[in-house]
Amino acid sequence: MLKEIYEQPEVLQTCLSHYLSEDHPLSSSSAYSFIPSNLSQIHILGSGTSRHAGLVAQYWLEQVAGIPTRVRSASEFLSAPLPLVANTLTIAITQSGETSDTLAAARQQKNYSRLADTSTCQLIGITNQSESSLARTVDHILPILAGNEIGVAATKTFTTQLAVLACLTVHLAHCFKTISQERSHQLITELQYLPAKIASVLEQQQDIIQEIAQKLALAKHCIVLGQGVNRAIALEGALKLKETTYIHAEGYAAGEFLHGPVALLEPNIPVIAIVMPDQSYEQVINTVRKVKFHNVPVIGITATTIPSAALQILDHQITLPTTDELLSPFLTIVPLQLLAYYTAVQRGLDVDRPRNITKTLVVPES
Structure with a gap:
C-alpha cells in the first residue's frame, strides 16, 4: 500500500x-x-x-x-x-x-x-x-x-x-x-x-502524519468531515481507515453533520476536518468550532492560505500546497491515505491483507 x-x-x-x-x-x-x-x-x-x-x-x-x-x-x-x-x-x-x-x-x-x-x-x-x-x-x-x-x-x-x-x-x-x-x-x-x-505532500508531511497516527491508533471511533467537492473525500478517507485500521470511521458533509450525527461526539472520538480555502470554507470552519465546543480533538487537513485564526482551533494540522479549489481532492486524499496506512502499522495490523476483504486482480500475462 x-x-x-x-x-x-x-x-x-x-x-x-x-x-x-x-x-x-x-x-x-x-x-x-x-x-x-x-x-x-x-x-x-x-x-x-x-x-x-x-x-x-x-x-x-x-x-x-x-x-x-x-x-x-x-x-x-x-x-x-x-x-x-x-x-x-x-x-x-x-x-x-x-x-x-x-x-x-x-x-x-x-x-x-x-x-x-x-x-x-x-x-x-x-x-x-x-x-x-x-x-x-x-x-x-x-x-x-x-x-x-x-x-x-x-x-x-x-x-x-x-x-x-x-x-x-x-x-x-x-x-x-x-x-x-x-x-x-x-x-x-x-x-x-x-x-x-x-510529491511534495508525500515528502514534506510524512513526519507529522506519523505523529498523528500514533495518537489516532488509540481511538475506537473517528469522524471525517468534508464539504462541497471534498464531501466524497471525507467518505473515501473514512473508508480507508475502516479497511486498514478497523477503526469505526464515518465520513460526513460538514454542514449535515450538525443535523443529528453531532450527538456522537465524545472527547475520545477524534475528528478529521478537510478545511480548504474554497466556497465551503466558512461552513466547515463553523462546524469545526462547534465540534471543539465538545472538547473533541480536531485534525485539520488544510492549505497554506488558511487564516491563522482558523488554524489555532485545530489540535493538529496537515498543510497542503495550494491548487485550484475544484482540484483539491487530488491533494486532500493523500494525507488520508497515509494516515490510514501509518495508523494501521501502529496498531500492528497487516495493511496489505485486511481481514474479510478480497480484491480482484487482473495481472497481464508476461
Whole structure:
C-alpha cells in the first residue's frame, strides 16, 4: 500500500499525458468522440472507492459542465436502476474491470438501453484493465493507466480515476461552453501541476502524519468531515481507515453533520476536518468550532492560505500546497491515505491483507 501511495505522482503524470495533448488539449481529443452531441444527463455506477470517485465527478460535472449527474452504488442499481432517457451517458467505474456488481449493473444498463431503443445513449467504462470483462461489455473504455495495484485498499487507482473524470469534465465544459477558454486552460494547467504537488505532500508531511497516527491508533471511533467537492473525500478517507485500521470511521458533509450525527461526539472520538480555502470554507470552519465546543480533538487537513485564526482551533494540522479549489481532492486524499496506512502499522495490523476483504486482480500475462 505504501509503495502504491508513493507511485501516485508518476502514474498521475502518465494518465494526464494520455488525455492532455500539447497543441489543443481536450477539445479535439478522439478519446471523447463517443459522447452524445445532445447530452442530457450522466449516470455513474461504481462500488466502494470507485463510487467515491464518481461522487467527486458528480460535483465537477454539475458545477463546471452543467450536466445533471446521478451516482448510484452498482449493487443498488441492480434493484433500482436510474431512469434512462435519450442522450444519456452512463459511466461504469471499476479498478479491475471485473467487479461483479459493477459488471452486472453495466450489463443491465446495456440491456435496458436496447429494450428502450435509446440508440443515442452510450455506456463507457473507466478501468485500470483495458482487457477485461468491463471492456467487452461497454461501448468505449477510458483507461486510467495506473499499472498493477496489488494493495487491497485502493490508492493510486483512485487518483487516476479522478484524473480521467477531471479531463472528461473539462472537455464537456469546453464543448458545451459552460466555462471560458481561459478557464479551461487554467484548469488544464493546474492538472499538470498536480503530480509535483502530490510529491511534495508525500515528502514534506510524512513526519507529522506519523505523529498523528500514533495518537489516532488509540481511538475506537473517528469522524471525517468534508464539504462541497471534498464531501466524497471525507467518505473515501473514512473508508480507508475502516479497511486498514478497523477503526469505526464515518465520513460526513460538514454542514449535515450538525443535523443529528453531532450527538456522537465524545472527547475520545477524534475528528478529521478537510478545511480548504474554497466556497465551503466558512461552513466547515463553523462546524469545526462547534465540534471543539465538545472538547473533541480536531485534525485539520488544510492549505497554506488558511487564516491563522482558523488554524489555532485545530489540535493538529496537515498543510497542503495550494491548487485550484475544484482540484483539491487530488491533494486532500493523500494525507488520508497515509494516515490510514501509518495508523494501521501502529496498531500492528497487516495493511496489505485486511481481514474479510478480497480484491480482484487482473495481472497481464508476461
